[in-house]
Amino acid sequence: MMQETAAKKPAGLRLDLSFVYRFSRIFVLALLVTFMALVTPNFLTGTNTINILRQASLSAILALGETIVILTAGIDLSIGAVLTMSGIVGATVLKMDGVPLWVGVLAGVGCGALVGLLNGLMVAVVRLPAFIATYGTMWIAQGLAVVFLRGYIIYDFDKRFRFIGTGYFLDIPMPIIIMALVFGVFWFIMHKSTLGRSLYAVGARQETARLSGINIQRTLILAYTFSGLCAGLAGMLFVARLNAAEAGLGDSLLLPVIAGVVLGGTSLFGGEGGISGTVIGVIIMMIIINGMNLLGINSVWQGPVQGAIIIIAVILDQWGRRAAARQQVGG
């Protein structure tokens, strides 16, 4: 679409822009950490770091699922609501008499996967635009969450269940360990399986992907199902940590998660980016949220700030990507 004028770059001392672009998020992270460490004494303490990572691990699980959807040039706007609904469904099952704990957890995760599957079917088979399909399921899931809750808050769960949200293994909080495990699974899928390659291919150019024999429908359905599954898992972890399930569980998660994915360098146009960047992006988002708290900024400002960050991050990311591409064409 954009014909770049290639050979106009002045010769001489040149920065490798694609290198700068690739590592820009690490720079941002380092800058942010330095800034926060300078202005607030409590930032670089062990407890606060663990705190940030623990919070980040929940969002990161959501963001990993969102990343593979965005890689296919889609979007999943339902993750926050799906997290809420799965958490409540799982919590309801956990509260039933005589039901083993793992059944409850499975119910929550399965509920998330089911909504994800529904999203996938609407996007891949009905071919609705992803933002319309997932925006619809967002309101449905949120509505169903209220229905399941019947106006109450479900709280006080078995200690063994709460362990996955509040416990420690070898001094590391469980959410961080679970998030590392999820990352491992995703890394394997993205780098060692054909599904991983298919996700990139479908996002980069669907027609080419189809001609090279990739089953587009299957790939898309799997991507959205994974995203829903991640939301379900994060929902159960959230409930375990709070020891309660209520209708506002996932309310404020959609914007930071999408911002994290974008800050991590995954292109909203699909086919570029990956899960490692996402983890960095989510940590950046969490430091900003945590930093605003430490600096005593009223929490009502989170909404506007997160909205602005999404917009600015996408603009900068596209700008950096284009600059890097232009240099490569020129060089």
Add this chain to the structure above:
Amino acid sequence: METRATTEQTKSLPSLLQRVPAVAWVLLALIAFFAMLAPGFFTLGNFLNIAVQGSVLMVLALAATIVILTQGIDLSSGAILTFSGIIAVLSMQAGLPAPLAMLAGLLTGLACGALNGFLVSWALLPPFIATLGMQGVAGGLAVVLSRAGAIYADAPFFTFFGSGRLLIIPMPFVVAAVAYLCTWVVLYQTPFGSYIFALGGNEAGAALSGVRTKSWKFGVYVFAGLLAGVGGVVMAARLRAADPIVGVGWEFDAIAATILGGTSFEEGRGGIAGTIAGVALIAVLRNGLNVIGLATAWQAAVIGTIIIGAIVLDVLLKRKGILK
């Protein structure tokens, strides 16, 4: 109001029936259904009620329609509606005369729309992400400025637009009708309107034929923002208050009304006449579920399911050629 009439239409009865949009049938069925279930539904008073309730949605759906015609999307209209209402009420509380305060509300919508337009046209953001960010910014600022609670205003000039009547017609309905007329003129009587359809049909082609696509697309989002501002001011006038969550989710109803009304998100086909039917459908649905006494907790889930189900069905039936 279809933009491209299919010329080879045969005029037999079945094909004429095919041309009645599906949404009209569903609407009739829905009205019959509610009328049978609840005696209070099929009354003049209740229909007047539905008209007032549907008016703000109509204004918002007009915005959604012109944006979707360009193959864009506006996820921020509900938040802009909220934000504009808050600004209007705050301005009145600060001592501004009601007409000026309302103008401030409209300008707020316009400014938000302009930012959306800039982000989509020149920063080249995908519309859903630009407007999702805007949803966060406008919705968030509404919470910040209202200190997370409802704020009140009752200047007579202001509340007239919510609960007053012109002759016997409720003012929100008058506002919706005026908004419809303006949008109709813009869409069908000006070059701007032709460019809106061109943008949705073939943007690259339009650009190559010398249409300044970026500027016109910017204009579309500005217009949509202004309409959302109008909706916000009328809503606040009706409630005599602005509330930071009043518009949450309205963008979904507006988008749904547009799609159910036959505007395609694929190729710049459709128009605002169908949107009236889409809005009527959603307004009747919301009102009817209330009248038959469906528990509030169930309403969001049921309405969401019906809307998405209808959209899926609509797309599938059209693809199979059963519906036009």
